[in-house]
Amino acid sequence: MxxxxxxxxxxxxxxxxxxxxxxxxxxxxxxxxxxxxxxxSHMAGLRYKYRSFVTNHPASLLENHGPERSEEYFHTAxxxxxxxxxxRWQAFFFAPYHVFRQTGFGTKVSAIGDLQLVANYILLNTxxxxxxxKQTLLVGGxxxxxxxxxxxxxxxxxxxxxxxxxxxxxxxQLNASYTLRYxxxxxxxxxxxxxxxxxxxxxxxxxxxxAAAKVFYWQQGRRTGWxxxxxxxxxxxxxxxxxxxxxxxxxxQLWLGEAGVDLYYQRFSIGVAVQVPVFQDLAGGLVDSGNRxxxxxxxxx
Numbered sequence: 438m439x440x441x442x443x444x445x446x447x448x449x450x451x452x453x454x455x456x457x458x459x460x461x462x463x464x465x466x467x468x469x470x471x472x473x474x475x476x477x478s479h480m481a482g483l484r485y486k487y488r489s490f491v492t493n494h495p496a497s498l499l500e501n502h503g504p505e506r507s508e509e510y511f512h513t514a515x516x517x518x519x520x521x522x523x524x525r526w527q528a529f530f531f532a533p534y535h536v537f538r539q540t541g542f543g544t545k546v547s548a549i550g551d552l553q554l555v556a557n558y559i560l561l562n563t564x565x566x567x568x569x570x571k572q573t574l575l576v577g578g579x580x581x582x583x584x585x586x587x588x589x590x591x592x593x594x595x596x597x598x599x600x601x602x603x604x605x606x607x608x609x610q611l612n613a614s615y616t617l618r619y620x621x622x623x624x625x626x627x628x629x630x631x632x633x634x635x636x637x638x639x640x641x642x643x644x645x646x647x648a649a650a651k652v653f654y655w656q657q658g659r660r661t662g663w664x665x666x667x668x669x670x671x672x673x674x675x676x677x678x679x680x681x682x683x684x685x686x687x688x689x690q691l692w693l694g695e696a697g698v699d700l701y702y703q704r705f706s707i708g709v710a711v712q713v714p715v716f717q718d719l720a721g722g723l724v725d726s727g728n729r730x731x732x733x734x735x736x737x738x
Contacts, residue, residue, distance in 0.1 A: 470614055472625045481518035482735030489727035507541040529555040535602045548586050548602035555579030571618045581608040605636030626650040643675030643688050662701040670695050689719035691726055706735045
């Protein structure tokens with residue numbers, strides 16, 4: 438990502454950086470795998486994610502440049518899939534395309550994002566057992582490759598790092614996912630730790646933790662099935678660093694309530710979900726997250 442002089446809050450919230458929050462855009466959160474039936478099959482799909490934020494820019498930090506309030510809208514269409522690699526191993530891939538827009542500054546970004554590959558090892562799997570109680574436990578890790586553009590300009594000035602399509606860095610993650618189901622009722626939890634490295638401009642996003650827990654109900658028919666669920670998700674972000682210096686007003690936490698439903702017909706599934714913030718402290722309180730929406734279409738083979 439294009440190196441930006443953000444050694445103080447004033448420079449971070451200046452016209453030259455085009456004013457955006459640290460925790461919006463490509464820098465926040467990890468990949469959620471969610472509840473995935475047909476555990477022993479390959480899968481490919483397309484999913485859409487929408488997020489929005491409102492950023493407040495104090496007049497004392499603006500130096501008379503730009504509005505005191507802006508809105509950011511983030512649309513992501515993502516190809517993703519799962520490959521079964523033997524009895525114990527699974528591999529997931531994620532290939533996103535981003536469309537970002539920020540009001541007040543006329544910022545628009547449309548570009549391919551960073552690619553991600555995750556490998557999971559199945560420690561426990563009783564999903565195919567004849568018993569009523571079924572469990573699965575996966576642990577693994579992955580790598581994110583800097584395929585997205587991270588040095589895009591507007592009016593000959595670099596965009597804020599969070600409005601770039603990529604981070605420009607090789608990042609790594611550790612993850613775990615556990616599912617417990619008794620008869621038709623179940624519980625799913627997952628957590629991801631993303632460890633970020635500096636890019637070529639010595640800018641480093643803070644490490645991220647994403648976690649979610651939800652309860653679900655599984656109803657199976659002859660050819661169709663449906664799976665409604667509800668739960669909570671949390672995203673925690675440490676401060677960013679530029680040339681080794683911690684950047685003020687970055688990082689934060691976001692807690693979300695979540696509800697959704699997945700429908701299954703033979704080898705296909707379609708699903709929608711909504712996330713609503715219940716507590717947030719983003720960028721020192723200058724950023725407010727709006728509701729989130731996602732949809733997915735997948736095929737198992």
